[in-house]
Amino acid sequence: MxxxxxxxxxxxxxxxxxxxxxxxxxxxxxxxxxxxxxxxxxxxxxxxxxxxxxINEVEGLDKISSDGKTLTIRARVRHGAFHKPVVDNPLGALLAYVARHIAHYPIRMRGTYCGSCSHADPSSEWCLTATTLDGTMVAKSVRGERLIPASEFFDSIMTTALKEDELLAEVRLPLLAPDAKFGFYEFSRRAGDFAMSSSLVTYRLDGGFMTDVHVGVGGAEPHPRRIPEAEAELTGKAPSDTVFRAAAEAAANAVDAMEDHQTTAEYRRDLVRAVVRRALEHSQA
Structure with missing residues (x-):
């Protein structure tokens, strides 16, 4: 058609x-x-x-910049911009790693970070990163600029807090601590397909114990979100298989998993259990 x-x-x-x-x-x-x-x-x-x-001829919307505290991604920045780290910070490596999992190469050369967030597919890798890292979404309209926390931006499946006359002009992500660790894992039926479940984790080690823990899950619910129950299982503890499995179990129990004609809620919870544990294991690689 x-x-x-x-x-x-x-x-x-x-x-x-x-x-x-x-x-x-x-x-x-x-x-x-x-x-x-x-x-x-x-x-x-x-x-x-x-x-x-x-907006492809609007000057400046293809820029990425950092002020030393925040990475600003403007509305026309393509997925492919993140094939290599865009900033000398663990966040640069994180975004580069996640970008490899987005669809296929031709799509990454055209699709945009902000466009993906505006579309708000529950399985979107960029929606997951913005939420897990406590990003800020910058909406522009004739009324001015509105700052929306990522945790309040995604309402439901392909639904956001944007008004009909607002443009998502940029997304701001806080830089990670220099010693931050991260892990990402997603499951899809075929390479390039939409993820049925995914997880992004970040944390720091203080005296061998995990602190500043973020655990995000996407694809399992109508929108991605941080899972405080899983974060609580990790905070103040040394990384170990036992601790990682406990956090993964907490995440699986916390999600209100979606169902569809191919996937039961129970199966999606099993996927959450798997992707959270594997994301944590990858953080140790």
Whole structure:
């Protein structure tokens, strides 16, 4: 199938983009950056926006920057930008490792970090990183700028806190401590498929004991989130197989697992148990 007819707008500045979006939002106007999520659902006519605001010619939206405390990822930064570390910090290595698991190479060269977060697929690797690392989502509109904690940004399956006339202009991720450790693991039926469950963990060691622990799970519930029950099982303890298994069990018990025509809630909880434990094991590699 082909998409339904639409009008394409090509703003040159961010202010122009949000002004146009404000005008066309009532007609289901959408932002177009990479298009790797939007265009396929338009082709199936699951979405029929009357207007597309194409931000690919807006200067500066392809930039990544760091002020020494925060990494800022702007709206047109492609997944492929993270194939190599973008900052000399454990966060750079983390993002590079996670990026390898996103879909396939051609998609990574076009899709965007902010676009993935705006689409809010429960299995999105970037939604998981933003949530686990306590990122800040920066929404822009004609009314100004709004800062939304990642923990409050993702509402449900493909639903966010963005207003219809707001553009996700950037995502800000806090840099990790220089001695931070991280682990990531996801399970999908085939390489490049959407993850059925995934986990990202970060922590530091203080005297051999884990501190500043973050455990995030994606794909199992309508949106990714940190799992405080699993974090509590790790905090103040030395890394070990027994401790990792206890944290994984806590995560599995904590999630309200989704079901579909192929997957039961029980099976997804088993996946959560596996991906959390393996993410923790990978953090020791």
């Amino acid at each position: 082909k998409p339904a007819p639409f009008i394409r707008h090509v703003p040159k500045t961010l202010d122009e983009a949000v002004k146009i979006l404000a005008e066309v939002a009532p007609e289901d106007g959408r932002i177009l950056a990479g298009g790797q999520s939007l265009v396929p659902i338009m082709a199936f006519r699951l979405a029929k926006p009357a207007h597309l605001v194409d």
